[in-house]
Amino acid sequence: MADHRPYFQANGNEWRTPPLWGLGMIPTVNKHTTLLHDGCARNAEEAILWHGGEAENAKEGFKKPGKKDRAALLRFLEGL
Numbered sequence: 042m043a044d045h046r047p048y049f050q051a052n053g054n055e056w057r058t059p060p061l062w063g064l065g066m067i068p069t070v071n072k073h074t075t076l077l078h079d080g081c082a083r084n085a086e087e088a089i090l091w092h093g094g095e096a097e098n099a100k101e102g103f104k105k106p107g108k109k110d111r112a113a114l115l116r117f118l119e120g121l
Contacts, residue, residue, distance in 0.1 A: 048078060048079075058096075061118055061121050062121050063121070064085060064118050064119055064121055065118075065119030065120055065121070076088040077091060085115055085118055085119070086111070086115055089103050090103070090104075
């Protein structure tokens with residue numbers, strides 16, 4: 042998450058977002074909804090909001106539309 046703190050052999054700049062395919066299936070397949078490298082996000086919305094660094098603009102773009110539009114985006118992501 043570009044926090045510059047090492048995690049095992051990765052330094053704080055070596056995180057990457059995995060493909061979002063199957064995002065909506067995580068609760069069924071994995072029996073949880075936690076996301077991010079340490080499981081600190083309870084769902085996709087929290088995962089987006091926890092981002093910073095290179096993803097700061099995307100996070101701010103997610104926050105701009107109204108609640109209805111954010112919900113529609115999250116439904117879209119869960120359908121990938």
